[in-house]
Amino acid sequence: MRALAPLAGLAALLAVPLVVTDQYALHILITTGIFIIAAMSLNLLLGYTGQLSLGHIGFFGIGAYVSALCSLGFQLEFTDRLVLTVAPKPVWLSFVIAVATAALFGFLIGKLSFKVRGAYFVIVTLSFAEVARLVALNWVSLTQGPMALNNIPPFTLGLSDAWQLTFYRKLPNYFLMIAIGAGAYLLIARLVRSRLGRAMVALKENESLATSVGIDVTRYLVLAAVVSAGIAGAAGSFYAHYVRIIDPDIFLFIYTVTMVIMIVTGGKGTLLGPIVGGILFGFIPPVLREVAGPELQWIIYGLIMIVVVFFLPEGIVPAVTRAWAARRGRAATASARSPAGS
Amino acid sequence: MLDIDGLWCRYGKVNALKGVSLHVAAGELVTLIGANGAGKTTALRALSGIVPVAAGRIRFEDEDITGASPRSILARGIAHCPEGRRVFAHMSVQENLGIGAYLRRDSAAIADDIDRIFTRFPILKERRQQAAGTLSGGEQQMLAIGRALMSRPKLILFDEPSLGLAPTIVDRTFDLIQDIQQEGVTVLMVEQNAFAALEMCDRAYLLESGEMKRHGTGEELLADPAVKEAYLGG
Ligand SMILES: Nc1ncnc2c1ncn2[C@@H]1O[C@H](COP(=O)(O)OP(=O)(O)O)[C@@H](O)[C@H]1O
Ligand SMILES: [Mg+2]
Numbered sequence A: 001m002r003a004l005a006p007l008a009g010l011a012a013l014l015a016v017p018l019v020v021t022d023q024y025a026l027h028i029l030i031t032t033g034i035f036i037i038a039a040m041s042l043n044l045l046l047g048y049t050g051q052l053s054l055g056h057i058g059f060f061g062i063g064a065y066v067s068a069l070c071s072l073g074f075q076l077e078f079t080d081r082l083v084l085t086v087a088p089k090p091v092w093l094s095f096v097i098a099v100a101t102a103a104l105f106g107f108l109i110g111k112l113s114f115k116v117r118g119a120y121f122v123i124v125t126l127s128f129a130e131v132a133r134l135v136a137l138n139w140v141s142l143t144q145g146p147m148a149l150n151n152i153p154p155f156t157l158g159l160s161d162a163w164q165l166t167f168y169r170k171l172p173n174y175f176l177m178i179a180i181g182a183g184a185y186l187l188i189a190r191l192v193r194s195r196l197g198r199a200m201v202a203l204k205e206n207e208s209l210a211t212s213v214g215i216d217v218t219r220y221l222v223l224a225a226v227v228s229a230g231i232a233g234a235a236g237s238f239y240a241h242y243v244r245i246i247d248p249d250i251f252l253f254i255y256t257v258t259m260v261i262m263i264v265t266g267g268k269g270t271l272l273g274p275i276v277g278g279i280l281f282g283f284i285p286p287v288l289r290e291v292a293g294p295e296l297q298w299i300i301y302g303l304i305m306i307v308v309v310f311f312l313p314e315g316i317v318p319a320v321t322r323a324w325a326a327r328r329g330r331a332a333t334a335s336a337r338s339p340a341g342s
Numbered sequence B: 001m002l003d004i005d006g007l008w009c010r011y012g013k014v015n016a017l018k019g020v021s022l023h024v025a026a027g028e029l030v031t032l033i034g035a036n037g038a039g040k041t042t043a044l045r046a047l048s049g050i051v052p053v054a055a056g057r058i059r060f061e062d063e064d065i066t067g068a069s070p071r072s073i074l075a076r077g078i079a080h081c082p083e084g085r086r087v088f089a090h091m092s093v094q095e096n097l098g099i100g101a102y103l104r105r106d107s108a109a110i111a112d113d114i115d116r117i118f119t120r121f122p123i124l125k126e127r128r129q130q131a132a133g134t135l136s137g138g139e140q141q142m143l144a145i146g147r148a149l150m151s152r153p154k155l156i157l158f159d160e161p162s163l164g165l166a167p168t169i170v171d172r173t174f175d176l177i178q179d180i181q182q183e184g185v186t187v188l189m190v191e192q193n194a195f196a197a198l199e200m201c202d203r204a205y206l207l208e209s210g211e212m213k214r215h216g217t218g219e220e221l222l223a224d225p226a227v228k229e230a231y232l233g234g
Helices: A004-019 A023-049 A056-072 A091-115 A119-138 A170-193 A195-205 A207-212 A217-243 A253-266 A273-291 A294-311 A316-335 B040-047 B070-076 B093-100 B107-120 B122-126 B137-149 B167-182 B194-200 B218-223 B225-231
Strands: A074-077 A083-086 A156-158 A164-166 B002-011 B014-024 B029-033 B055-060 B078-081 B155-159 B186-191 B203-208 B211-217
Touching: A004 A170, A023 A056, A023 A170, A023 A195, A023 A217, A023 A253, A023 A273, A056 A074, A056 A091, A056 A119, A056 A217, A056 A253, A091 A119, A091 A156, A091 A217, A119 A253, A170 A195, A170 A217, A195 A207, A195 A217, A195 B093, A207 A217, A207 B070, A207 B078, A253 A273, A253 A294, A253 A316, A273 A294, A273 A316, B002 B040, B014 B029, B014 B040, B014 B055, B014 B211, B029 B040, B029 B167, B029 B194, B040 B078, B040 B155, B040 B186, B070 B078, B078 B137, B093 B107, B093 B137, B107 B122, B107 B137, B122 B137, B137 B167, B167 B186, B167 B194, B186 B194, B194 B218, B194 B225, B203 B218, B211 B218, B211 B225, B218 B225
Parallel strands: B029 B186, B029 B203, B078 B155, B155 B186
Antiparallel strands: A074 A083, A156 A164, B002 B014, B002 B055, B203 B211
């Protein structure tokens, strides 16, 4: 029964386009989905290890830029003589390179996070994303700066030139987003349910006790940061090939804040939290845009957030889980005399 | 079993330990007493590899473990019950015990050991699914000790096991620590409650501002006028 729930959820997500056929609505679904994947990856750090990475959009943006540049090809001019020319790569290879590059930055930030904790870690990660934005903005010969990188090729899958699937339209991109999201979900679920996941939870709760039972603090922080950054990079890469134009605003702080809001309202440190919070806060803005003026939109958005955080401080998913468990507990004591199994 | 020789530890420029030497023989219950800030916690943390050693040597079972990682020291058989919060408050009782065996891979034997701890502390068995943070202070202490035993240690380090507990619970905790010694586990215990510690130990060391001032049997230190004056209320 429990094992079937994720499959049922997946089936429901796959069935959504049967109901939602409007292209704009589908676009909102895809971009929200990309954000949810990024939030899921941040949740691994914030929710499971307790490290507040306020520069998480940096990994996303690096994934997007690296993937776009690899697929477009680029030139690096070190001197007049020394020019490195990289020919355009297939999109799937660009995706892999983007994930690896983001993961590498995750490794560096993870190493650093062991040295600097708490407020310093927040500042370091925040600066990391801001520096990435400034580089994207000012390295015009590479990134086109504020003029944006255009004509990024769409995702393509294929074994040969004859058998190619190119993701131009919304519908196949929706399914690709679900596939990447499901992959990320499975990876994170495996991780947090393993020995390593228990170690991360222990670490977040009490570091000195965790050390005393033999948990290697550095190793787990770094591993969590690498996986988290890699998934954010994958989301960024997919985003670049979906919208097919990116500019330095991709690194804006507000996006990290949005992810944190999704995680905290949904329930940090739970697998479903970022998804539930992401669906809520991904769809509120476009829905509000239909019904309210711009000033009112943000006031309503803020109010909803305050209400959720105020009444469900642990987030929606833990609150629902608890209510559910309490109901089942009552039902069990009412109906059965024999002790509950398993 | 354990030999510490001329141990120095620093936090920045502050010397917390200045050439401390200490010996524990297999099967002994040794206690380390001293005022707040004397360096007792630092000594235990250095022993289990959490704080770096500036100079000196630590030997355990004739092997040099100076500078080894906390993980490898635990794997050699030294468990550490740190001071302060004793349990993972948001994990269940059972999970707390399970994570005590984090370095072990023998899951069948782990389950047996958990059962043994439940037999020893029936109250923990009753509360096995409950979050550890909801236990009483005394129950949390039992759980912490149970968790330390889960690594099957040869030597257990206790840092202020009586801190923050009600007097009756303190007595029970000390009884429990003596039981563990009877069962063949060597114990090194840091205590501020000097009187109780000196009464129950085989031998004792007195630490003052990072230096070892006295050592001897419990009775010797109890009878020592200087110790009486400073630590036993005259
Ligand atoms: N993390 C730390 N950073 C700096 N100084 C510390 C730290 N921990 C302990 N000290 C200092 O080292 C000395 C010994 O502390 P500690 O070992 O905790 O003593 P005790 O456990 O005997 O009370 C004290 O002067 C204390 O202020
Ligand atoms: Mg202390």
